[in-house]
Amino acid sequence: MSEPVMNEAPVSRKNASRNKWAAVGALGVALVAFLLITVSGIGDNLVYYWTPSDLEANRDKAVGATIRLGGMVKPGSIVGGKNGSTLEFDVTDYKSTVHVKSNGVPPQMFREEIGVVVEGTMTDAGHFECNRLMVSHGNEYRAPKEGEHPDVKELIQSTEGLE
């Protein structure tokens, strides 16, 4: 970008170099401002991919943050959801369990023991408020073995964009 601003007429060389430095300075300031805006913008809009265990470990950060919580629907935990009533269920990774409340109509595949990803946030009341409920496709999600970290990413991968 530096070449166009160069003025090659000898009379105004001094002027030109002053202009050039002014332009460089302005660009520098603009760049710093841009970076600040970008970084703060990203910081405000992060979506965390967490398991119930991650959520348990980060309880303090979880309230108000946007979270995609991945796990299995705990057997026997589904309540409501018919005819517009609030749908409630537990999402578990067999180590920790989170209680979820959702207002939307559940998708076709939603049932017990299926991999789900719920997007929303933790409330002070202690439950997870869900804005978006997605069911994992492929049914390849299985209960993690002892000591194994469940791969939220894999679960989300089979879910994203397909809800």
Added chain:
Amino acid sequence: MVPLIGRTLILLSLLAAASGAIIAFTAGSRKSVVGALWARRFAYTYAILISSANFLMIYALIAHDFTVGYVAQVGSRATPLWVTISSLWSSLEGSILFWGLVLGIYVFVATWTCRKHYPEHLPYAIAVWLACGAFFSFLLAGPAQPFHTVLNPPMDGPGPNPLLQNHVLMVLHPPFLYLGYVGMTIPFGLASAALLVGRLGHEFLRPLRTWLLLPWTFLTVAIVMGGWWAYEVLGWGGYWAWDPVENASFLPWLTATAALHSALVMERRSILKGWTVTLVMASFLLTVLGTFMTRSGVFNSVHSFTQSSIGPTILAFLAVSLVWSVLILAMRVDHLSAEGQIDSGKSREGAFLANNLLFVLFTFTVLIGTVFPLVVEAVKGVQMSVGSPYFNRMSVPIGVALLFLMGVGPALPWGRATKQQMIKALVPPIIGGVILLAIGFAVGARNAWTLLALFFGGYTAQVTLREMWLPLVQRMKGGAGIGQALVEGQLVRGRRRFAAYVVHAAVVVIIVSIAVSSTMQQSTEVQLMKGQSAKIGPYELTLQGVETVSEAHREGVLARLSVTKNGKPSGEMLPRMNYYAMSKDPIGTPEVRTTLTHDLYLSIMNIDERSQSVGLHLIINPMVGWIWIATGVMALGGFMATWPTKSRRNEAILRDAAQARGGEAVVES
């Protein structure tokens, strides 16, 4: 037999591309005429070999030859012919093979059309094209071999990913995307050649611009088509989610658009040469980055069906391309010296500079948001993504500013504008802005950004239309009839200019439609039993029943809904859920009814035939249809600008341009 022939063809194409690249580079550096001839022959040979491999694969798919590894993987006897053929690009190996076909065609046509000109540049360009070709043939020969032999061929295969069989747009979107992505290789090669030769004059600008414009047009269509497909198939009622893979296609589009504009300034003022070349190279690098992001599985996305272990190989290719670009830019860019200068910021070229700055800013914004989660995960091992509010917050102001610049730039003259000229050019279009703003306000737009977009949209539309018809009016004043003026002024001599404004007009429509549709959507979710109805906007929908339909390759459950609009009967809508033989999970197919002002969008969330009940997502999306229409117009404009001019006429245009420059030079001194 077929696998063996296929593997041979691929190995030969690798050989032709690799040796051709070396021969072409040597021919370029030694300025050897015979070497250049052989470089071209190798380019043609590579193109023919890789195309043959593709035709062989298409034959194997149609013949259901399950001894071919790729056919066993994605083929199925049950799928209709169009699905069978499009299986070619439905999975990783095939899509890399298809990539080769597109590259082969591009290399063939580009070499053929350039063969009589640019004797110094062409060998270098061929060297770069064939080096890229060699890389993809290498992938096909090893890590992504589509022609491996299946020893115990199955009787039938699973068919391609059901999500891709569900809509005809999936047949069209990938080829267009490839024509856009792969096509960026050609200007990359030309830009490299310009650097290596150390000259980027007027004559070489022509192929550079043409070969940038063509993939740009395809990429434009592909991006929108991807959005359209998501809209018609995924059922969440939107068309753009800032998915990393969507961003991957958008990034090179941004830099290529910037390059098209800086090339115009370069043509007029002989400046910004190094800058234009940099943008062209960045566009190519971003396509490779995009390929890496879609093919490596580092991102969670709807495109995850093509991911594989070739990620690191593509990353290595990206690294090599990046090092190559930086090196030749650093070593050679001072050879592309500027011959002109910018006199004043208050001019068309000043607006172009601002435009370029904004496009680059836009690119960085999207790039940072897309790559950030990868960096965090690599460094801290935390999985996250950047939410779409970030992208919206950043891109809306930039998009609106670009819309405004699209009005300001063309209104200003080249060179230097006087105060009177500025007022005369920039004040009247405010009328157009106010009119559109008033219309928007009257129909209920209240979002500040939407209103701003409407105002600038109207402003820019007025400028664009004026610039479109001005030459016509002038020619008619000069005594030409309207037919003659139209053909002469708009389609023959002024075609590029006219085409550019056609594209601008379409972009105005697209940006306004995006602003309106994303802020004025109405939506609701309902659970209906047979006989129950739901209301949205002027519509009332009643569930008549839930039915099952059987087709060759799938079964569907559909909800039959009768529709009334403002109390009058208005036909039926049949959103459905499809079950494919080889996949347990259903795939929803929303039903979209498009009108000129809005879409009525029905998407099934759950459906049950026994209880005759359905859970529906009802959405009214204003103006969405205009995005698809305007994109068609945009593509038309792009192709119009690309269409080759006869050389005699071209000389006249070049002469005109030279005269114009000469004239300005006189004024300057």
